[in-house]
Amino acid sequence: MNARPPGEVRAAGAVLWRDTSRGVRVAVVHRPQYDDWSLPKGKLDRDETVPAAAVRELREETGFSATLGRRLSTVRYSVDAGRKTVEYFSAAAGEGTFEANAEVDELRWLSPAEAEKALTYRRDAAVLRAFMALPAPLSTVLLVRHAKAGKRGEWTGDDDLRPLSSAGARQAEAVRKLAPLFGVDRVFSAPPLRCVQTAAGTAEDLGTEVGIEPSLSETGYWPDADRGLSRLRAIVTAGGTPLIASQGGVIPDLLSSLAARAGITLPAGKRGTVPCKKGSVWVLSFHAGSSNGGPLLAAADYYPTALPAPAPARL
Structure with a gap:
């Protein structure tokens, strides 16, 4: 802290x-x-x-x-x-x-x-x-970057199987404690193990499985970013309050696309990028229902960590 x-x-x-x-x-x-x-x-x-x-x-x-x-x-x-x-x-x-x-x-x-x-x-x-300033009933999504998983260069196996480090396990546990405060009731994850492990505790508490979403991983998103964006919109449209664990190579582009369509300006982090630290959480609010183009982003709040820390920056 x-x-x-x-x-x-x-x-x-x-x-x-x-x-x-x-x-x-x-x-x-x-x-x-x-x-x-x-x-x-x-x-x-x-x-x-x-x-x-x-x-x-x-x-x-x-x-x-x-x-x-x-x-x-x-x-x-x-x-x-x-x-x-x-x-x-x-x-x-x-x-x-x-x-x-x-x-x-x-x-x-x-x-x-x-x-x-x-x-x-x-x-x-x-x-x-x-x-x-906004309607009271809004749909909420927690978009989480996977927790720390050690250095990629020190892992000799398949990178998709690289597990969380001890520090990452603490971050994942903090996400687990944060999720019920926002009413999370569904859990999704990109396929890499570090993403699944970040979301697994929340799924366990809910007595459900982690839904695997290949289109929201770095390898699945970039060949067809529109497909990944459409999948996110479909998850929102299905209702409830989902938690989605993804990767740092996906989340900033997803957010930028959502914000551009909604006319919302996201603040720039380091080197002009959308902030997305490991173990961080974006709480996204969408207008209830959907328009022709799918759910419309209403607000976005960034939590650099789910651990006890200074309050989130308002976007």
Whole structure:
């Protein structure tokens, strides 16, 4: 985990939403300690990831389980302990019942317009407006670059059989812990063993098999990139929340194609490329349903690592 700046307080929260017969409703909570109305949030525990903290805090403050979606914004402000940084997500409410507790004594489900008026702080209202900028129901895909597998030059066998290193195994375990926070329910992988091993823990937790996708490997993608892109779109169209493990020679081009069609600009990493570190995760949000050309990318969030680390860069 990277060192945090002195005096920095890290926190995570969300716009917790649900569909009702009257449309989307979002949760706002009253904190008796401050006598304010705010979005649910809370501090990170030691060695906790930002997404894990968001889901935990939502459960503790509201009583509801939550499935994370796109990242909304980063809010920074001064507190007695120094500087506070809060990462906010969109989060779909699951099962649960609110009970008053030491931190929150009242919860209201309001329309976004009503919630904006009720919120005490302008910074929370700005987060809510970021939520309102896109439809609440979006399809989510986790696109993962395989974890570390040692140096290629030191492996004498078939490169497709090169296994994860000990560091790669730790990265894969972190992906395994991240996946349920976003509601992953299907698992796919390019054929190389290091890709399959990166996704295998998630599949095991779901009691399913890893679907092998040759068109999303480096050897399968480049002879016909359009076929690989079409396969990704088909996986999205099939529904649910898939996790796809692929390779560094595929992911940047896939993302660039999706972003170009959607009119989204991706930031450049080193040497002008789309960032794609080993063990990294792209959380992709697509508009629900599909157009004539297939699902349309709505947002993309890059997590350089699934291990406890600074929050993801917003794209």
